[in-house]
Amino acid sequence: MMVAVFATMSLALICGWIGRRWLAVALLATSLVLSIWLFLFEIYSPEYGFRMPWIQTELGSALSAIRVARS
Amino acid sequence: MMIGSDKPMTAQRLLALLNYTYLLLVMFVIAGILTAAMTLQYVNGELPCPLCLLERVAMLGVCFGIMLNFRRGFSYQNTGFSLLFAIVLLVISVRQSLLDIYPRPGHEYIGSAIFGIHMPVWSIIIALALLTAYAIKLAILGDDEYLREADVSEFPAIRRIADILSVYVIAICLINLVSVVLQCGFGECHTFGYKLLQ
Numbered sequence: 585m586m587v588a589v590f591a592t593m594s595l596a597l598i599c600g601w602i603g604r605r606w607l608a609v610a611l612l613a614t615s616l617v618l619s620i621w622l623f624l625f626e627i628y629s630p631e632y633g634f635r636m637p638w639i640q641t642e643l644g645s646a647l648s649a650i651r652v653a654r655s
Numbered sequence: 656m657m658i659g660s661d662k663p664m665t666a667q668r669l670l671a672l673l674n675y676t677y678l679l680l681v682m683f684v685i686a687g688i689l690t691a692a693m694t695l696q697y698v699n700g701e702l703p704c705p706l707c708l709l710e711r712v713a714m715l716g717v718c719f720g721i722m723l724n725f726r727r728g729f730s731y732q733n734t735g736f737s738l739l740f741a742i743v744l745l746v747i748s749v750r751q752s753l754l755d756i757y758p759r760p761g762h763e764y765i766g767s768a769i770f771g772i773h774m775p776v777w778s779i780i781i782a783l784a785l786l787t788a789y790a791i792k793l794a795i796l797g798d799d800e801y802l803r804e805a806d807v808s809e810f811p812a813i814r815r816i817a818d819i820l821s822v823y824v825i826a827i828c829l830i831n832l833v834s835v836v837l838q839c840g841f842g843e844c845h846t847f848g849y850k851l852l853q
Contacts, residue, residue: 586705586708586709586835586839586844587832587835587836587839587840587841589708589709589712590708590712590828590831590832590835591832593712593715593716593719593828594825594828594829594832596719597715597718597719597722597824597825597828598825600719600722600723600726600727601722601726601821601822601825603726603727605723605727608719608723609736612716612719612736615712615716616716616739616740616743619709619712619713619743620743622705622709623706623709623746623747623750626705626706626709627750
């Protein structure tokens, strides 16, 4: 996917350089959409992503400890 | 002599010159930052993480808008492209910095610091600097017609430097494309090594 992001950005820059404005803008928009999709995938994927479950786990255990202490 | 507005032509020309100089400086700084990042990658062997690569894409997107201003004449649509990618850069770098504050076990590697600041934090500073600089430029130069009427060919030296810089930015993007193919193949990106060279 990252290859597609860089490929579309490269093509957008080249098309912009040679004067194919609307093709360049379409490629830029494609690159932007792919980038956002990949960013969301990276931060939410439970397998590859950065959901920070270790922080949630620690927060969960801390909350459990507080509940236990209150009861 | 008056053209298109009530500002004298010399003042218009000066403001147009300032506008193009500003755009040139922004592209120059971004090209420098990307070159530094690539030097860290190829000389020090610090492979970029997926979010770092997306930050590079965002910086290239900012350059796209600037390059179009030099190739096809100044337009606020092009400025919009640059601002859009500056926001993308800010969002990604903030997320990455939050991640690095409390890294995932086994993924503590975040690269070396430059002047005591790591790259994700530098990216936040860069994104904020870009947005601030654009805001100041718009506040000072406004949205007057003369910026759209003044062609960059009126300033041949700036035009030449902009052409060289634009080609350099395209070359950076193509080198990164090859590098990404080697590092990630057509799957997920990791910082363990170049997937296709193993």
